[in-house]
Amino acid sequence: MRQSNLFTKTIRESPKDEKSINAKLLIRAGFFDKLMAGVYSYLPLGFLVFSKIKNIIREEMNRVSGQEVFLPTLHPRKIWETTDRWHDKEGIMFKLKSRSGKDYGLGWTHEEVITPLVKKFVQSYKDLPVSVYQIQNKFRDELRAKSGLLRGVEFVMKDMYSFHASEEDLNKYYEKVKGAYFRIFQRCGIGKKTFLALALGGAFSKYSHEFQTITPYGEDTIYLCQKCKLGLNKEIIEDQKYKCPQCKNKELEIKKTIEVGNIFDLKTRFSKAFDFTFKDKDGKDKPIMMGCYGLGLGRLLGTIVEVHNDERGIIWPKEVAPFLIHLIALENEIKVSKASEELYRKLQGTEVLYDDREDKTAGEKFADSDLIGIPIRVVVSKKTLGKNSVEVKKRGEKKEQLVEIANLNKFLKSFI
Amino acid sequence: MRQSNLFTKTIRESPKDEKSINAKLLIRAGFFDKLMAGVYSYLPLGFLVFSKIKNIIREEMNRVSGQEVFLPTLHPRKIWETTDRWHDKEGIMFKLKSRSGKDYGLGWTHEEVITPLVKKFVQSYKDLPVSVYQIQNKFRDELRAKSGLLRGVEFVMKDMYSFHASEEDLNKYYEKVKGAYFRIFQRCGIGKKTFLALALGGAFSKYSHEFQTITPYGEDTIYLCQKCKLGLNKEIIEDQKYKCPQCKNKELEIKKTIEVGNIFDLKTRFSKAFDFTFKDKDGKDKPIMMGCYGLGLGRLLGTIVEVHNDERGIIWPKEVAPFLIHLIALENEIKVSKASEELYRKLQGTEVLYDDREDKTAGEKFADSDLIGIPIRVVVSKKTLGKNSVEVKKRGEKKEQLVEIANLNKFLKSFI
Numbered sequence A, B: 001m002r003q004s005n006l007f008t009k010t011i012r013e014s015p016k017d018e019k020s021i022n023a024k025l026l027i028r029a030g031f032f033d034k035l036m037a038g039v040y041s042y043l044p045l046g047f048l049v050f051s052k053i054k055n056i057i058r059e060e061m062n063r064v065s066g067q068e069v070f071l072p073t074l075h076p077r078k079i080w081e082t083t084d085r086w087h088d089k090e091g092i093m094f095k096l097k098s099r100s101g102k103d104y105g106l107g108w109t110h111e112e113v114i115t116p117l118v119k120k121f122v123q124s125y126k127d128l129p130v131s132v133y134q135i136q137n138k139f140r141d142e143l144r145a146k147s148g149l150l151r152g153v154e155f156v157m158k159d160m161y162s163f164h165a166s167e168e169d170l171n172k173y174y175e176k177v178k179g180a181y182f183r184i185f186q187r188c189g190i191g192k193k194t195f196l197a198l199a200l201g202g203a204f205s206k207y208s209h210e211f212q213t214i215t216p217y218g219e220d221t222i223y224l225c226q227k228c229k230l231g232l233n234k235e236i237i238e239d240q241k242y243k244c245p246q247c248k249n250k251e252l253e254i255k256k257t258i259e260v261g262n263i264f265d266l267k268t269r270f271s272k273a274f275d276f277t278f279k280d281k282d283g284k285d286k287p288i289m290m291g292c293y294g295l296g297l298g299r300l301l302g303t304i305v306e307v308h309n310d311e312r313g314i315i316w317p318k319e320v321a322p323f324l325i326h327l328i329a330l331e332n333e334i335k336v337s338k339a340s341e342e343l344y345r346k347l348q349g350t351e352v353l354y355d356d357r358e359d360k361t362a363g364e365k366f367a368d369s370d371l372i373g374i375p376i377r378v379v380v381s382k383k384t385l386g387k388n389s390v391e392v393k394k395r396g397e398k399k400e401q402l403v404e405i406a407n408l409n410k411f412l413k414s415f416i
Helices: A021-028 A044-063 A077-082 A111-119 A167-187 A269-273 A297-307 A334-346 A362-372 A405-415 B021-028 B044-063 B077-082 B111-119 B167-187 B269-273 B297-307 B334-346 B362-372 B382-386 B405-415
Strands: A032-036 A039-042 A074-076 A095-097 A103-106 A130-139 A154-164 A194-200 A207-214 A220-225 A230-233 A252-267 A277-279 A285-287 A289-296 A325-329 A352-355 A376-380 A389-394 A400-404 B032-036 B039-042 B074-076 B095-097 B103-106 B130-139 B154-164 B194-200 B207-214 B220-225 B230-233 B252-267 B277-279 B285-287 B289-296 B325-329 B352-355 B376-380 B389-394 B400-404
Touching: A021 A032, A021 A297, A032 B074, A039 A044, A044 A130, A044 A154, A044 A167, A044 A297, A074 A077, A074 B032, A077 A103, A077 A111, A095 B095, A111 A130, A111 A154, A111 A269, A111 A289, A154 A167, A154 A297, A167 A194, A167 A207, A167 A252, A167 A289, A194 A220, A194 A252, A207 A230, A207 A297, A230 A252, A252 A269, A252 A297, A269 A289, A289 A297, A325 A334, A325 A362, A334 A352, A334 A376, A334 A405, A352 A362, A376 A405, A389 A405, A400 A405, B021 B032, B021 B297, B039 B044, B044 B130, B044 B154, B044 B167, B044 B297, B074 B077, B077 B103, B077 B111, B111 B130, B111 B154, B111 B269, B111 B289, B154 B167, B154 B297, B167 B194, B167 B207, B167 B252, B167 B289, B194 B220, B194 B252, B207 B230, B207 B297, B230 B252, B252 B269, B252 B297, B269 B289, B289 B297, B325 B334, B325 B362, B334 B352, B334 B376, B334 B382, B334 B405, B352 B362, B376 B382, B376 B405, B382 B389, B389 B405, B400 B405
Parallel strands: A194 A230, A325 A352, A325 A376, B194 B230, B325 B352, B325 B376
Antiparallel strands: A032 A039, A074 A103, A095 A103, A130 A154, A154 A289, A194 A207, A207 A252, A220 A230, A220 A252, A252 A289, A277 A285, A376 A389, A389 A400, B032 B039, B074 B103, B095 B103, B130 B154, B154 B289, B194 B207, B207 B252, B220 B230, B220 B252, B252 B289, B277 B285, B376 B389, B389 B400
């Protein structure tokens, strides 16, 4: 894409109403715009990253046999009364009325929709297991939405729900999904910093599992056992007597983290509420066992930025970068722009953002490039053209190298 | 995909609370589930069709230089007050309050979000034109949501907004988008039945343009000039004195139609409200000219079904079909299932739904296949295997043909 066509521009000053690194950088670089606290617009660059994350999540959910659906966000009161969650203490559900007086809630989770839906199709043990997911908006009436994309009032979430004939089968699947989550974080470039952690389970289970990513400014705190690579959310550390529940290790490291995913063993909490049973092999009606697997896409995106940045901007891991290559025509001269145009044509098929802007200085172009954070920068200038070359550099590294234009395509293949 | 893995099943009886053909067929065939009036869940088959439609729309919007974004659905009161639309007469906007007392509306359109957003980045004629689109949920507090997917309370819409330095440039772009819309309808299999029609323009313009698709049970009525292929919505026919405004033809055909798209020449209605001007070549500040281009994805999907069906079910046009081939193992016998499994493997790379269910009769499988409406049916049975063949049939046609298994891949290539 030509940068001159991109309708967004970078912003020199940090937005005054944002404290978090992710929001500051993502807004300055033109990935997001803030509509109000906790509510952001995805701009073209942000949408590209979002689409890549979405595809990674989709691939990994499909690998564990998830079937993709798309559920409404406007929910009738009745289904939330069925599970006794209409009158939620915390008040995180937005409620509204239709003109004709009907009560609706805006979905902050979807057990109330998916459970009766799957019940319509599942009667026998032969129909099980089933795993269903969606990528859809969620709403939470947050009192303090001050962490940029990490804590949204409106946000996009992948939520998967699984249905099983036995607790054993649920447990087996639950482990499989853990693997899928680690693959997602790996591919998104935060695998090494992300750990499984035990946390409070809410109403249905004593504990749940969180995926916690270590960052300097994380909102959460975990106690990490370096032997087991298992974390304990600080909310349960007393209960666990400051010991790793697996190896009893007492030397736990305290880390600031961001929760990037959360999975729950729901058991029969929702199937019982909706009277959802199945006919087992022995002819008896038994309640369905359920699991639930959440992953906020904006939160994941924000976490990637919190992990991968420096004083000059974002450093995108390549699998989620908006483009792979940032091609920069450094000077506004015919020779440079002609060579750049030709390179841009040659690089079609690779994801290239081409800085063809004529009203920017070399300094502005470099600063923008660092701020936007595309993994590889290719600079065309009078100087490099004198050697029939371009200057190639990885965003995270300091060293540039001269590469002959004739060899560039080949060079990039191994460099990316 | 194996049909035995699909968690949905077809439903024998038509849902009693649905009157429209699209809802009856889509629910019976397992594409959608109704949560409440005007609010539907996309099930796996429905999601596949939805994704294909989304991709077609995206490709065509990108072809007219649309830049994809993703805007919030939760809007602060202030932006709607700026355009004087917070107190809407019709009452189609859902309104709600946060815990802390803030007023929000749920977006039924996005001029109020996109106009101030683009204003942040556009200052000069050099920044223009800009065209931005999204595919996002919309909400309308409809009193009568009785047409299945055609009139939703919550629904997915593609809405594009364009920004121009002059009315001339807006008009040129407006014509370009008309072309993009016709390509979309063509690819979705309703091109021949879809006509441009003049309609009321709302607050900003005397007329707007609709795309109207002829169907037997359409909610709208147009007067169609067969010479110009231009329709007049009946709401303006008196105003136009029952004549085609282009050729003055008085022999207009009355047709029942569904409105599948609507485009508006907004001019300065919203740029003025947000004080959005640009610096023109002559150094003067001028107001931005805007266009707006809507397309409901669920409505388009429902319209395709209204156009393409028969007494046995849906007949998907191939570019939007959930799968291209429905492979059916007719009898539950080892020889048949072995040959079918092998064929299924060979057909990987093509989109195949493989009916491998062991608990269904041949009659049930045929009925399901007709109801689901995949373009090509390939049947493996004892009889066909006796001739080393399979039986191939298009969903819309009566004639089957025997094709030798060895030639099947080649045959399908030209047949699809």
